Amino acid sequence: MHPTLLERLQQQRGYRLTAQRRVVAQVLEGENLHLTADEVLSQAEAMLPEISRATVYSTLQQFVDMGQLLELSLDGRSRRYDPNIDPPHHHLICTECDGVFDVAHNVAAPDAGDGLEIESAQIIYRGRCTDCA
Amino acid sequence: MHPTLLERLQQQRGYRLTAQRRVVAQVLEGENLHLTADEVLSQAEAMLPEISRATVYSTLQQFVDMGQLLELSLDGRSRRYDPNIDPPHHHLICTECDGVFDVAHNVAAPDAGDGLEIESAQIIYRGRCTDCA
DNA sequence: CCGTGGTTTGGACTTTGTCCAAAGTCGGAC
DNA sequence: GTCCGACTTTGGACAAAGTCCAAACCACGG
Incomplete structure (x- = not known):
């Protein structure tokens, strides 16, 4: 742990x-x-x-x-x-119950090209959580 | 256009x-x-x-x-x-000038598994914009 | 031309977050 | 052990962002 x-x-x-x-x-x-x-x-x-x-x-x-x-x-x-900073993860907002849920960080932070300097990427998903789906 | x-x-x-x-x-x-x-x-x-x-x-x-x-x-x-909903894109917040910039949507919305139903994914990058970098 | 329903208005109110000067507290120096 | 200075907390005023609501307004079909 x-x-x-x-x-x-x-x-x-x-x-x-x-x-x-x-x-x-x-x-x-x-x-x-x-x-x-x-x-x-x-x-x-x-x-x-x-x-x-x-x-x-x-x-x-x-x-x-x-x-x-x-x-x-x-x-x-x-x-x-x-409070859970490790492992990194993203979040889902359930459109039905409005809850916030951790989502595994199973995607490489995509680069954005164009000479930008990316320090971090945060993904917010919208959809339905396991309980509501 | x-x-x-x-x-x-x-x-x-x-x-x-x-x-x-x-x-x-x-x-x-x-x-x-x-x-x-x-x-x-x-x-x-x-x-x-x-x-x-x-x-x-x-x-x-x-x-x-x-x-x-x-x-x-x-x-x-x-x-x-x-107001620009088409084509889809994401956003960068510049840590230096605090500006908001459109970033090309060049990444497939990653699936999150676990029986969730994802409707949309929004990515917020933090870093430095082309002017500040 | 009137009635009806969608639209706008102003203002009061709530929520969320910030600021600041004064008071409190801790730990090291002596 | 006591004192000092730096760090921390407090309460209350304030500001920013958003919501709510009843009354007024307006456009259109009948």
Whole structure:
């Protein structure tokens, strides 16, 4: 099994793993979990009532900047966060239940030619998930 | 050349092509244009000052529902609209200038297996555009 | 010319995210 | 053990983006 987000954070040096950061990391953990920042906030409040919105937002941003958390823009309305960075994968949005599902990364990131410098490619599929199909 | 958004809308039956809808369509038209709803609103106001925000938002949504306009979720904050639906293509976000660029669709939409029913695949590349690279 | 249904309007409202100054907390130096 | 400085958190105000709704408007068929 791959190390969890929390375990990966514990390896980071020069970085205080405060109670707030631990709670945010714990809330995010899980297979096929793609929470919004506000969902993270409410679940974090259940574990640590005095945590503030600003902390959750900035902590999420830090995890993303550290490369330990994936930020997804799926609906143009909110951002979702995926703690599973390894192995790389893509996402399916079910047109029926609106759920977000991990999809195996079984395709080489296609090059786009034309002198562009591609750093990463993210694929968003739309269709029906296994439950709805 | 492919028909423009406005030309395609004129073909639609059972649909009133009002002044407001025509203005929205005209504003969107263009190569490599990826406007946000508020950008569409300000440009539409220049042509038709009494147009309202609600109309622009609902008109954009209608065009998307008709399949005549592509909605992009690139930054989790706002939505952008692309009138060029044919030929299909993908998008690059330049990490340097933050611009959005069309990228040729030169890759077969990969299947994702596992009994999923894929309807469409959208690829978002991150990297540097030809100007910045 | 009237009624009907689709369309637009303005404005209030919600959601999501950002910013900032003040307060709190941790770890190392001494 | 205590103190200092740097890092972290907090609450609240603010901003941006989008939604909702009742009333007004308008176009067309009858």
